[in-house]
Amino acid sequence: MSKKQYTKPPLPLDEQAQLLLDRGLKGISKEELIQKLGNINYYRLRGYTYPYQNNNVDDTPFLPNSKWEFIWNDYIFDSKLRNLVTDALGHIEVSLRTQLELEMSLAHGSRWYTDLTLAYDEDLFNKNLEELNGHWNRSREIFKEHYENEYDTSYPPPAWMIFETTTFGTVSKIYSNIKKEIPAKTKIANYFGFTKASAKVFISWMQHLNLVRNICAHYSRLFSRSFIVRPMLPTSKPVKWVNDIPAQDRIYISICIITYFLDICAPEFNFRKQLKEVMNICRPAQLPSMGFPTDWKEQDLFMEASE
Incomplete structure (x- = not known):
């Protein structure tokens, strides 16, 4: 069975930030999120947002009561x-x-x-x-x-x-x-x-x-x-x-x-x-x-x- 090709396009920082906000990320402004994503790769950050998202559906929405504070605390602690x-x-x-x-x-x-x-x-x-x-x-x-x-x-x-x-x-x-x-x-x-x-x-x-x-x-x-x-x-x-x-x-x-x-x-x-x-x-x-x-x-x- 052949594997599908990875076709997701690169996104500019503002679109990366908006994607996370659209998925329900709370507790951080778009401007702050853009600044973070400019220094921390979106895919790297995904390892820290993963526990706070519903990963069983395609758009992986953030779970209720999930906060940026939790994600950033995990990142700093790590x-x-x-x-x-x-x-x-x-x-x-x-x-x-x-x-x-x-x-x-x-x-x-x-x-x-x-x-x-x-x-x-x-x-x-x-x-x-x-x-x-x-x-x-x-x-x-x-x-x-x-x-x-x-x-x-x-x-x-x-x-x-x-x-x-x-x-x-x-x-x-x-x-x-x-x-x-x-x-x-x-x-x-x-x-x-x-x-x-x-x-x-x-x-x-x-x-x-x-x-x-x-x-x-x-x-x-x-x-x-x-x-x-x-x-x-x-x-x-x-x-x-x-x-x-x-x-x-x-x-x-x-x-x-x-x-x-x-x-x-x-x-x-x-x-x-x-x-x-x-x-x-x-x-x-x-x-x-x-x-x-x-x-x-x-x-x-x-x-x-x-x-």
Whole structure:
């Protein structure tokens, strides 16, 4: 069956604004709406207006009692949450890189990432190595220029240089493809509170956080997203954890994982306090769409030391 061609024409800003007003949007003037649409793409804004519209009919009218105030509050809340999560993920990414560079280099030499015998899958190994080298070749870091000016480049750079020019995704994929019987792989998992038996959970958490990071990097909607890559739940709960995860595909589990890791790699970041400040912007009615239980602040994982 052939698919229909997309034929909707582009609309000038005043027509975009009028379309939303004709569909019943309340609480904002046309002039204000035009100004907003000049800075926020109509299609991007649609992700935030969607919950407030009847999407079962073609003209998607706004539901009774829907207000621009609700939509804009969601947009601002999502922006602040995304910024906080981005900052937090930076600490986790740097920590994972550091542990991977350190433990694997001490055990298998400075160029261990070129050793196929350490990997499960040869095709993945080659693909990951190609990505790693590609990031290195495109890098403009001063230490890279120094290495190429001072040293024989027929030898690849040491792990502690090349991994500093790559992405969270490449780091997590390379770690995942290391054979489980390699002791250094287990040492890395141990640093983050996982055993050899629970390493699969650790890997799934890192893969999930990489997806969250990519969403944040593209300034995409985060707070009400349903995630395709769902992290595994630990069979043995960490010392500080939550009573229940209502949904494995919502941002709440991502927040739980981030909070857990920050206690290990950046306890000074005070993520809990900042999270609660951001969550104060969120309307209580939005909590279920994010997978948050109503008593999330009382969970052990989110209790601050002074509480």
